[in-house]
Amino acid sequence: MGVDRGLLALLEAKPGKGEELGEFLKQGRELALAEEGTVTWYAFKLSDTTYGIFDTFEGEDARQAHLNGQIPIALGQVGADLLATDPDIRTAEIIAVK
Template sequence: MAIDRGLLAILKAKPGKGDDLGAFLKQGRELAAQEEGTVTWYAFRLDEVTYGIFDTFESEEARQAHVSGQIPAALQEVSSDLLAEAADIRPIDVLAVK
């Protein structure tokens, strides 16, 4: 299994919405578990208002299926309520994995 691509999303919560954003991300785990092509999916918190998602894929098709899937759609639905600014979502190349 060659895991060589991923996505990194950085999310900034609106003031007072950090806990809500964290709870939303925890719920995302269930959706990610249903995605056959998503190898790993992590939600994390950097500070009171900065959160993120890091996920990995074995193929570009799997990454594109994720981008077109339920998690980004759900994030779009709650973004005006929870996010202070647009999510910074970047495709990444995985250089090494253990």
């Protein structure tokens, strides 16, 4: 089938919490590695307070399994302390891959 689905999550840290959010995301890599259906998982920093995650999947079932998995649960547990706003989560259709 190939990679055809993605997720983009943009995260805005509370003032002074950016480094903590970055460390949390680094730890999320281990959870992503355990997800069979997640093909790629990237955590990134855009500014001192803006971070994000981009994941790719082979099919909608894999994307839904990720959305119901351990990373969103973990983010929900620390969100009130680290995040200034709710995560901005967007679904994407992958149209080309190198």
